[in-house]
Amino acid sequence: MSTGSRATSQSVIHRFLPEIDPEFARAQYSVFRNRFLSHPGGFGPAIREYPHGVDGSGDVDSGPLIAGISLSATVVAQGAARVNGDDALARALAAEGELLGLPIDLPRSKRYAFGLVPIGDAFVAWSSTARPLVTEPPSATYELRWWWRLPWLALLTLIALAPWAWRITAVARSAVRADSRAGRTSASSI
Numbered sequence: 001m002s003t004g005s006r007a008t009s010q011s012v013i014h015r016f017l018p019e020i021d022p023e024f025a026r027a028q029y030s031v032f033r034n035r036f037l038s039h040p041g042g043f044g045p046a047i048r049e050y051p052h053g054v055d056g057s058g059d060v061d062s063g064p065l066i067a068g069i070s071l072s073a074t075v076v077a078q079g080a081a082r083v084n085g086d087d088a089l090a091r092a093l094a095a096e097g098e099l100l101g102l103p104i105d106l107p108r109s110k111r112y113a114f115g116l117v118p119i120g121d122a123f124v125a126w127s128s129t130a131r132p133l134v135t136e137p138p139s140a141t142y143e144l145r146w147w148w149r150l151p152w153l154a155l156l157t158l159i160a161l162a163p164w165a166w167r168i169t170a171v172a173r174s175a176v177r178a179d180s181r182a183g184r185t186s187a188s189s190i
Contacts, residue, residue: 004050004054005035005046005051005125006049006050006056006061006062007036007048007049007062007073007077008049008061008062008070008073008076009048009061010031010032010036010073010173011073011077011079011080012076012080013028014028014029014032014077014080014083015076015079015080015127015130016083017029018083018084018132018135018137018138019083019133019134019135020021022135022138022178023102025084025138026084026140029080029086030142032044033050033086033089033142035052036048036051036052036073036077038068038069038144039148040067040068040069041067041120041151042151043151043152043155044096044148045089045092045096045144045145045148046069046074046093046096047069047070047073047074047094048069048070048073049062049065049069049070049073049079049167050068050149051068051089054190055068058070059162071120072120072123074096074097075093075120075124075127076095076123076126076127077089077093077127078090078093078094078097078127078128078130079126079127079128079129079130080127080130081093082130082131082137083130083131083132083137083138084125084137084138084140085137085138085139085140086140086141086142087140088142089142089144089145090142092144092151092158094128094147095149095153097112097124099152101113101124102114103105111180112124117149155176
């Protein structure tokens, strides 16, 4: 069964294509970005394993898909974005990797996913250091939604405030009970 192009292979192709044919790479990278870049649930950016409108399951190359998103393609796409001059996307994917990748800083290294997936660490290092070797990076004008961080900031704010919410409501209930007791006491003394 043929499913057409998939982001796991496309992100690797777009990591090298600018070195082979810069003009063709520019046109193809735009197509890749339009077909695979996603903002699932308003969050993101991330890279879908299958193009928009096509669903499928993960495999050994893509890994498990979360809402259609391939974590491996997303990590490799960071390097593809870098060599294709898409600095905004490369920075955004790197920032999300730092947020969601469960990084652990060790004395001489940094591990992601609690260090349980060493190949993932290798792909992060490979993508984070991607540079064109024989060509200049193209001067690109790719745009990224300026507000892509807002859903993450809202979610993190809610998580940070959640432990305080119980305490604040407990204090408010206590104050209401004290006011109602004070009101009954003053009414009975009249």
